Amino acid sequence: xxxxxWFSSWMVIGLTCELAWAENWPQWRGLGGNxxxxxxxxxxxxxxxxxxxxxxxxxxxxxxxxxxxxDRIFLTSIEGDDLLLMxxxxxxxxxxxxxxxxxxxxxxxxxxxSASASPCTDGKYVWAFFAxxxxxxxxxxxxxxxxxxxxxxxxxxxxxxxxxxxxxxxxGDTLYLQLIHGDGNPSTREARIVALDKATGKxxxxxxxxxxxxxECEHSYASPTIYRDGTFSALLTHGADYLVxxxxxxxxxxxxxxxxxxxxxxxxxxxxxxxPVVGEGKIVVPSAKNGPVFCLKPxxxxxxTDQESAYLWKRSAGTPDVPSPLIHDGLVYLCRExxxxxxxxxxxxxxxxxxxxxPDRYRASPVFADGKIYVMGRKGVVTVIRAGxxxxxxxxxxxxxxxxxxxxxSNGRIYLRTFQRLYAIGMR
Numbered sequence: 001x002x003x004x005x006w007f008s009s010w011m012v013i014g015l016t017c018e019l020a021w022a023e024n025w026p027q028w029r030g031l032g033g034n035x036x037x038x039x040x041x042x043x044x045x046x047x048x049x050x051x052x053x054x055x056x057x058x059x060x061x062x063x064x065x066x067x068x069x070x071d072r073i074f075l076t077s078i079e080g081d082d083l084l085l086m087x088x089x090x091x092x093x094x095x096x097x098x099x100x101x102x103x104x105x106x107x108x109x110x111x112x113x114s115a116s117a118s119p120c121t122d123g124k125y126v127w128a129f130f131a132x133x134x135x136x137x138x139x140x141x142x143x144x145x146x147x148x149x150x151x152x153x154x155x156x157x158x159x160x161x162x163x164x165x166x167x168x169x170x171x172g173d174t175l176y177l178q179l180i181h182g183d184g185n186p187s188t189r190e191a192r193i194v195a196l197d198k199a200t201g202k203x204x205x206x207x208x209x210x211x212x213x214x215x216e217c218e219h220s221y222a223s224p225t226i227y228r229d230g231t232f233s234a235l236l237t238h239g240a241d242y243l244v245x246x247x248x249x250x251x252x253x254x255x256x257x258x259x260x261x262x263x264x265x266x267x268x269x270x271x272x273x274x275x276p277v278v279g280e281g282k283i284v285v286p287s288a289k290n291g292p293v294f295c296l297k298p299x300x301x302x303x304x305t306d307q308e309s310a311y312l313w314k315r316s317a318g319t320p321d322v323p324s325p326l327i328h329d330g331l332v333y334l335c336r337e338x339x340x341x342x343x344x345x346x347x348x349x350x351x352x353x354x355x356x357x358x359p360d361r362y363r364a365s366p367v368f369a370d371g372k373i374y375v376m377g378r379k380g381v382v383t384v385i386r387a388g389x390x391x392x393x394x395x396x397x398x399x400x401x402x403x404x405x406x407x408x409x410s411n412g413r414i415y416l417r418t419f420q421r422l423y424a425i426g427m428r
Contacts, residue, residue: 023411039370042372043425044394054423072088085136090413125138191209279346320337332345399418
């Protein structure tokens with residue numbers, strides 16, 4: 001073989017390996033919707049002069065996670081009163097910016113704003129949803145609007161204190177929304193689950209979501225989750241005191257589980273923010289405000305609240321309040337609001353440890369990659385822990401900027417969105 005053919009062959013092999021290794025992060029919790037990345041070679045430590053590939057100023061703060069497809073990054077933001085969807089390249093080049101809607105509202109001082117829901121993408125289109133109920137679909141290449149709708153026009157006014165910040169879930173050709181809200185009056189309650197055709201925005205089905213919840217319990221800032229194995233699949237919706245599973249194709253309720261806000265100690269200020277997480281043969285269900293955590297079997301029917309056989313285990317207290325749980329390699333990780341990380345056995349619920357990472361408020365959900373757990377504090381300290389039954393802290397990285405967005409991981413880089421900038425972290 002001559003030198004040119006030999007070199008060309010190795011170039012093809014190298015490119016093929018790189019494409020096989022690279023992993024997209026198409027929605028909030030990644031490719032599997034579980035906060036797990038298969039990428040390797042990721043750093044545990046970084047600083048201005050170490051492992052920070054680039055940083056890019058953003059037009060405004062937001063808690064939404066960036067999503068990545070190949071060499072493009074998509075994220076929502078605010079700019080003054082504008083609600084934006086924007087695209088940048090993985091080389092930090094600004095590609096396009098689209099004003100999707102107007103009317104930003106900051107909530108609870110520094111807690112969030114109308115750009116809290118994360119976008120999602122299939123590489124051809126990008127979907128963005130904002131707290132005022134505006135949902136749009138845009139061409140990934142140039143930001144051209146494909147369709148746009150206001151869920152308040154279609155499904156009625158949103159009655160939710162901090163805006164509808166639940167992130168839609170993309171699955172195949174379907175976009176799922178959970179609109180769990182209300183004013184405490186059962187006669188005017190309009191909570192529902194909706195499936196839309198991703199290409200047109202046309203409704204495929206909608207289902208009512210009844211619940212005896214009242215006060216703030218009727219609201220949900222959590223995002224839906226999909227469970228799927230070889231024999232069973234369902235859309236899991238979390239809010240108004242219940243986890244409810246729906247059929248993906250027809251929207252029929254399959255089962256429901258309550259007692260997440262027990263009647264004997266009912267908390268009228270409770271609201272679900274953390275989403276369930278799924279693993280093989282299990283669904284881990286958080287609640288809020290130091291409430292319970294349940295681990296359910298997936299294939300159930302009817303109201304299983306009082307069916308002990310439906311549970312793998314229960315914890316009566318210690319739920320994460322905002323960060324969603326993480327399941328990896330037979331272990332469940334719960335990041336509590338104060339930064340305590342709890343590691344428990346996924347099958348039995350046995351606790352291996354509860355350790356403090358960094359004292360702060362915690363809003364972002366932890367992610368796993370390359371044998372590490374990445375945990376983000378609100379003040380910008382990112383703690384990196386080795387995955388496993390024993391707590392081992394590898395590093396603490398001070399971003400010196402506020403963070404409430406969860407990380408995204410793709411192409412050998414960790415993308416961190418602070419209130420000021422987007423960072424690409426990777427081995428140089």
